[in-house]
Amino acid sequence: MSDAPEPAESAPESLFRAPPLAEQERMVEALLFAAAEPVTLGEMAARMPHGSDPAEALSLLRRRYEGRGVQVTRVGDAYAMRTAADLGFLMAREQVEQRKLSRAAIETLAIVAYHQPVTRAEIEEIRGVSVSRGTVDQLIELDWIKFGRRRMTPGRPVTYVVTQDFLDHFGLESARDLPGLKELREAGMLESRPPEEGDPVDTRDPDTGDMFEDDAEASLDDKADDVWDDED
Numbered sequence: 001m002s003d004a005p006e007p008a009e010s011a012p013e014s015l016f017r018a019p020p021l022a023e024q025e026r027m028v029e030a031l032l033f034a035a036a037e038p039v040t041l042g043e044m045a046a047r048m049p050h051g052s053d054p055a056e057a058l059s060l061l062r063r064r065y066e067g068r069g070v071q072v073t074r075v076g077d078a079y080a081m082r083t084a085a086d087l088g089f090l091m092a093r094e095q096v097e098q099r100k101l102s103r104a105a106i107e108t109l110a111i112v113a114y115h116q117p118v119t120r121a122e123i124e125e126i127r128g129v130s131v132s133r134g135t136v137d138q139l140i141e142l143d144w145i146k147f148g149r150r151r152m153t154p155g156r157p158v159t160y161v162v163t164q165d166f167l168d169h170f171g172l173e174s175a176r177d178l179p180g181l182k183e184l185r186e187a188g189m190l191e192s193r194p195p196e197e198g199d200p201v202d203t204r205d206p207d208t209g210d211m212f213e214d215d216a217e218a219s220l221d222d223k224a225d226d227v228w229d230d231e232d
Contacts, residue, residue: 018051025057025064032061038078038168074173076164085171105135109144113166113178117148117159136160144169 018024027048031039044054058079062072065081073082083091101109108131111123123131139145144166148159162175172178 018053019049021053021057021060024048024052024054025060027052028054028057028061032072032079032081035080038075038080038164040078043078073171075168076174078164080168082171102135104132105139108135109139109162112139112145112160113162113175116161116175117151118161119151119157119159121157123160 019027028044031044031047041054041058044058045052048054058072065071069084069087070081071084073080107127108123111126112118115122115126120131120136136145140147143163145160146163148161150156150158166172167174
């Protein structure tokens, strides 16, 4: 009878071994493709098998989609699949634009985007005029701005910042990617010259919070149906 020790049994494979990286890449692709909104790395990790590395899988996926008609784009702290910027014209469709943001709303939105986090008092100081509560509330309702942290100053004023939906709408990764003054003027977002004598003056009540320019040819019935009517 041999006294030699019996060979040790091999350790069982881990039940939580992560799938191959190629499979993880497919998982990330599926998550982004099916998601209605941009997905963060934390949300990916919560759905993928234990031990997965969504950041590495995402990096591989982004390289795979480089130069394709659809690309993996960063939106704030999240990621989404978007049509390549140079092919956006294929998705464009013509439609009648009935309403547009008022100058006051555009200025307020621009100040928040370029100076965030910013308080209402700071917005008014930059604009040089008071900001109606209605304009800010409606920008929040559009989900383009949101409340930020309160300032650690007397009164603890609330601040405003732009949202991820704002970044996504304008194809930006972060507020650092906002265009400069030249690009804004070329896009018609800023006046290229100061107002001159004889230019039309905005005589609307600043407390009404009207966020949109009224169509001069709109009928009274159309105005009564306006979704932003103060009576709603």
